[in-house]
Amino acid sequence: MTTTTKTSDGNSLPQLTAKDFKGPVDPDWCPGCGDFGVLNSLQRASSELGLRPHQILTVSGIGCSSNFPGYFNSFGMHTLHGRSLAVATGAKLANHELNVIVTGGDGDGYGIGGNHFTHTARRNVDLTYLVMNNQIYGLTTGQVSPTSREGMLTKSTPFGSIEPPLNPITSAIMNGATYIARGYSGDIRHLTDIIKGAIEHRGFSIVDIFSPCTTFNRDNDHPFFKQRVKKLEDEGHDTTDWQLACEKAMEWGDTIYTGLFMQIEGRKTLGDRERVLREGGPLAHRPLGLNDKQVEKIISGMM
Amino acid sequence: MSSRNFDFVLAIGGEAGQGIATPGDILARIFIRRGLHLYTYNAYQSIIRGGHILLFMRVSDQQVDNHGDKLDLLLCLNQDTMDRHLSLMGAGSTVVYNADTITPGDVPDGVQLCPLPVSELTESRNRLIQNTIAVGTVMALMGQDFEALEESLSLRFNRMGQEVVDENVAAARAGYDYANENLMIKTDQVPAGPKPLAVWAGNEAVAMGGAAAGVKFYAAYPMSPSTGVLHWMAQHARDLGIMVRQIEDEIGVANMVIGAAHAGARSMCATSGGGFALMTEAVGAAGMMEIPVVFIDVQRAGPSTGVPTKTEQGDLWQALGASQGDFQKFIVAPTSALDAYKTMPELFNLTDKYQCPGMVLIDLLIGEGRATFDPDEVDMQPEINRGALLTEAAQQNGYKRYENTESGISPRAIAGLEGYVHVVATDEHDEDSTLLSDEFTDPTKRRMMVEKRDRKMSTVLDDVSAPSLEGPADADVTLIGWGSTWGVIKEAVELLQEQGVRANHLPFKWIVPFHADEVTEIVNSAKKTIMIENNFSGQFYRYMRSETGLSVDGHIRKYDGEPFAPHHIVEGVLEHLARETDIFVPTEILKV
Ligand SMILES: Cc1ncc(C[n+]2csc(CCOP(=O)(O)OP(=O)(O)O)c2C)c(N)n1
Ligand code: SF4
Ligand SMILES: [Mg+2]
Numbered sequence: 084m085t086t087t088t089k090t091s092d093g094n095s096l097p098q099l100t101a102k103d104f105k106g107p108v109d110p111d112w113c114p115g116c117g118d119f120g121v122l123n124s125l126q127r128a129s130s131e132l133g134l135r136p137h138q139i140l141t142v143s144g145i146g147c148s149s150n151f152p153g154y155f156n157s158f159g160m161h162t163l164h165g166r167s168l169a170v171a172t173g174a175k176l177a178n179h180e181l182n183v184i185v186t187g188g189d190g191d192g193y194g195i196g197g198n199h200f201t202h203t204a205r206r207n208v209d210l211t212y213l214v215m216n217n218q219i220y221g222l223t224t225g226q227v228s229p230t231s232r233e234g235m236l237t238k239s240t241p242f243g244s245i246e247p248p249l250n251p252i253t254s255a256i257m258n259g260a261t262y263i264a265r266g267y268s269g270d271i272r273h274l275t276d277i278i279k280g281a282i283e284h285r286g287f288s289i290v291d292i293f294s295p296c297t298t299f300n301r302d303n304d305h306p307f308f309k310q311r312v313k314k315l316e317d318e319g320h321d322t323t324d325w326q327l328a329c330e331k332a333m334e335w336g337d338t339i340y341t342g343l344f345m346q347i348e349g350r351k352t353l354g355d356r357e358r359v360l361r362e363g364g365p366l367a368h369r370p371l372g373l374n375d376k377q378v379e380k381i382i383s384g385m386m
Numbered sequence: 387m388s389s390r391n392f393d394f395v396l397a398i399g400g401e402a403g404q405g406i407a408t409p410g411d412i413l414a415r416i417f418i419r420r421g422l423h424l425y426t427y428n429a430y431q432s433i434i435r436g437g438h439i440l441l442f443m444r445v446s447d448q449q450v451d452n453h454g455d456k457l458d459l460l461l462c463l464n465q466d467t468m469d470r471h472l473s474l475m476g477a478g479s480t481v482v483y484n485a486d487t488i489t490p491g492d493v494p495d496g497v498q499l500c501p502l503p504v505s506e507l508t509e510s511r512n513r514l515i516q517n518t519i520a521v522g523t524v525m526a527l528m529g530q531d532f533e534a535l536e537e538s539l540s541l542r543f544n545r546m547g548q549e550v551v552d553e554n555v556a557a558a559r560a561g562y563d564y565a566n567e568n569l570m571i572k573t574d575q576v577p578a579g580p581k582p583l584a585v586w587a588g589n590e591a592v593a594m595g596g597a598a599a600g601v602k603f604y605a606a607y608p609m610s611p612s613t614g615v616l617h618w619m620a621q622h623a624r625d626l627g628i629m630v631r632q633i634e635d636e637i638g639v640a641n642m643v644i645g646a647a648h649a650g651a652r653s654m655c656a657t658s659g660g661g662f663a664l665m666t667e668a669v670g671a672a673g674m675m676e677i678p679v680v681f682i683d684v685q686r687a688g689p690s691t692g693v694p695t696k697t698e699q700g701d702l703w704q705a706l707g708a709s710q711g712d713f714q715k716f717i718v719a720p721t722s723a724l725d726a727y728k729t730m731p732e733l734f735n736l737t738d739k740y741q742c743p744g745m746v747l748i749d750l751l752i753g754e755g756r757a758t759f760d761p762d763e764v765d766m767q768p769e770i771n772r773g774a775l776l777t778e779a780a781q782q783n784g785y786k787r788y789e790n791t792e793s794g795i796s797p798r799a800i801a802g803l804e805g806y807v808h809v810v811a812t813d814e815h816d817e818d819s820t821l822l823s824d825e826f827t828d829p830t831k832r833r834m835m836v837e838k839r840d841r842k843m844s845t846v847l848d849d850v851s852a853p854s855l856e857g858p859a860d861a862d863v864t865l866i867g868w869g870s871t872w873g874v875i876k877e878a879v880e881l882l883q884e885q886g887v888r889a890n891h892l893p894f895k896w897i898v899p900f901h902a903d904e905v906t907e908i909v910n911s912a913k914k915t916i917m918i919e920n921n922f923s924g925q926f927y928r929y930m931r932s933e934t935g936l937s938v939d940g941h942i943r944k945y946d947g948e949p950f951a952p953h954h955i956v957e958g959v960l961e962h963l964a965r966e967t968d969i970f971v972p973t974e975i976l977k978v
Contacts, residue, residue: 371600
């Protein structure tokens with residue numbers, strides 16, 4: 084859900100710039116790390132959508148990419164490895180007026196957090212999930228990840244990985260996500276637009292982002308992606324056709340597609356289905372405890 | 387001396403799927419409407435059909451806190467019940483059974499066998515009708531009027547239509563009349579209490595306690611014996627405006643409640659030992675991020691999957707050791723369903739004040755056991771105090787979430803509050819939540835933050851009650867227990883008194899924080915001390931020793947999955963007094 088730039092008394096405020104979303108500390112990412120481009124894109128997207136820092140909650144797990152909330156000016160939760168989607172779901176349900184943006188890595192989201200990924204998508208929780216997919220475990224200094232290519236040499240696969248990688252896009256489609264896109268951190272303008280679409284989308288949106296690890300992944304570096312990425316929209320892709328979306332997502336040769344693979348508009352989110360949220364505003368702001376009528380009903384049921 | 391005028395234990399035995407719960411509910415309703423106190427314990431197996439179940443119901447004119455020693459009446463719904471439990475029969479007791487299908491066993495002298503010719507008493511082909519006939523017989527044997535039974539049957543069956551009500555009333559009448567004409571009826575009338583009482587299971591009590599404390603978010607993954615909390619919450623979610631969610635696993639549960647709590651909702655979750663093991667990384671995360679959340683562990687017999695439907699006080703060290711590193715926490719072991727209810731609002735206020743996780747340890751015995759309570763004595767609108775929570779938006783900058791205050795408690799803003807933008811982190815962080823590893827790992831700051839969090843707790847002992855002796859201060863022997871053994875030890879003290887042994891009772895409820903000084907004083911002035919625990923290794927004993935250096939003179943331990951009955955403790959104490967036994971383990975076996 085997107086909120087316009089208005090104060091509580093209805094006055095319009097000047098739109099913030101991307102710079103205003105710069106966090107209190109400078110990123111400690113390696114020079115050239117793809118994650119800079121993602122940070123930059125979310126800062127632009129937030130500015131262009133007219134958001135204010137207190138309206139956003141970023142939630143991350145653990146990893147290089149998961150350090151994101153500290154570098155972005157908004158509320159943030161830097162939680163446990165793999166648990167960001169669970170924490171974010173709780174926060175969103177407790178205060179559905181927040182724009183909750185989840186940021187993390189491929190290991191965090193598709194590996195240790197895989198169960199939450201499946202079920203958060205299935206529930207269509209109204210979250211924006213930005214996965215900085217560098218096909219490696221960066222923070223732990225370069226081990227194989229669920230998206231590493233078969234044969235890849237890493238510190239934990241010194242003779243080459245023998246496992247095929249997971250496809251985040253087809254997984255997200257099958258699991259029931261309703262906005263499924265792929266971005267490339269080397270194309271900030273394109274990524275910004277995809278992220279804007281993801282934030283504006285009501286429902287679970289996931290953007291799997293090629294965000295090269297310049298230190299530990301020599302296979303999937305900027306030259307690798309620059310030569311291959313093609314935008315789906317340049318080919319007039321139909322974003323309502325899930326089979327076509329899967330076909331495009333599985334293409335992994337000279338052409339690798341970025342852009343919006345699929346979007347389902349109008350499907351109810353978990354929050355929409357929850358009777359308890361229908362009226363009364365965010366749960367977090369409601370009065371605590373039981374009223375006389377509730378007490379009477381509970382007790383009479385126990386007698 | 388027991389001041390009870392009326393104390394009656396009845397048990398219903400059968401197999402899963404035979405509908406034991408229904409006669410149990412019907413009888414319970416009659417008793418509580420009459421104002422009688424009730425305590426039930428259901429001994430069962432992890433099986434949906436077959437197996438064996440024995441439901442104990444103890445009824446009295448006074449509060450009852452355990453299932454008692456001997457049975458006054460056994461209702462056998464199958465042969466197994468007859469074969470397994472006759473040793474539980476007390477003097478002057480009665481065994482009721484279906485004479486068409488069950489062969490009577492050898493009963494001790496003075497025990498009345500009451501065969502019911504079920505096929506002569508009903509034409510119904512409903513397999514469950516024998517239960518209703520038997521309930522009629524039980525009511526007659528207890529000298530109760532039929533009207534109360536009729537009313538209870540209508541309440542129970544009216545959702546299924548008048549025909550079902552009529553069929554059951556007729557069957558109950560047949561059983562009732564048959565007993566009056568053919569069996570020896572107890573002559574002393576069942577008394578009535580001053581007003582009707584209500585009944586709850588401990589799992590319902592903790593759920594209600596949470597609701598009364600203002601819980602707005604509850605998440606769970608089903609696991610016996612904690613599932614009753616989820617069921618109550620789910621049933622009441624809409625009426626009470628509580629978000630109740632079943633999540634993919636307990637890891638998700640624990641992390642989700644943390645997210646909800648950080649957004650400002652009072653949040654909790656319940657599970658049993660295995661699920662709690664999955665939650666533990668998140669317990670420490672709540673400690674590090676200083677987010678108040680409540681975790682309930684309804685303990686069952688472990689280790690691992692263990693004995694899913696049996697009770698044990700076996701998770702104490704798991705709770706103490708839940709999650710890595712030093713962090714602030716509460717661990718509380720309520721002593722009964724009523725105490726569990728009252729503990730919840732208190733714990734929520736404490737976790738809000740001290741901004742840390744709270745853990746509640748109950749067990750199958752409290753969680754699934756049912757007990758009566760007087761609704762007038764239960765405060766359903768307890769005080770709610772959220773501590774240093776900021777709720778008013780402000781136009782400002784420079785809020786430090788983890789400000790190094792004198793008290794160690796830093797004013798807490800929830801996510802979304804204008805003027806208080808900040809990040810919380812599971813990594814060690816500075817006052818303004820900058821990660822220490824983002825600058826360089828700064829030992830001075832690290833020490834400051836560790837000390838800040840610890841300093842919060844400097845006043846905590848004043849906020850929870852210290853353990854104190856129940857019974858005569860100069861007793862010859864002091865029985866020490868924790869959590870759910872309170873009710874059974876309390877009665878054992880009375881029984882010992884009747885046998886001329888002056889005993890008193892030191893029950894523990896708060897585990898963390900621990901009143902080491904008060905405990906040391908009490909234990910040091912006791913003449914003889916015996917520690918009683920429903921586990922193998924003496925988990926609480928080892929904890930008390932680690933906190934105080936104290937030891938005790940003897941132990942009574944039970945780890946067969948069944949709870950203590952009062953006589954187990956009496957026997958253990960007498961054995962300890964007679965000779966130097968180190969650990970007494972009751973070996974009488976309940977065959978369930
Ligand atoms: C429970 C747990 N297991 C392992 C770790 C160690 N760990 C930290 S980050 C990480 C992998 C990070 O990979 P990814 O999520 O892809 O993030 P990246 O660093 O590549 O951005 C691991 C294994 C941890 N912090 N917690
Ligand atoms: S190790 Fe890789 S992912 Fe981590 S900051 Fe450096 S370049 Fe980025
Ligand atoms: Mg990675």
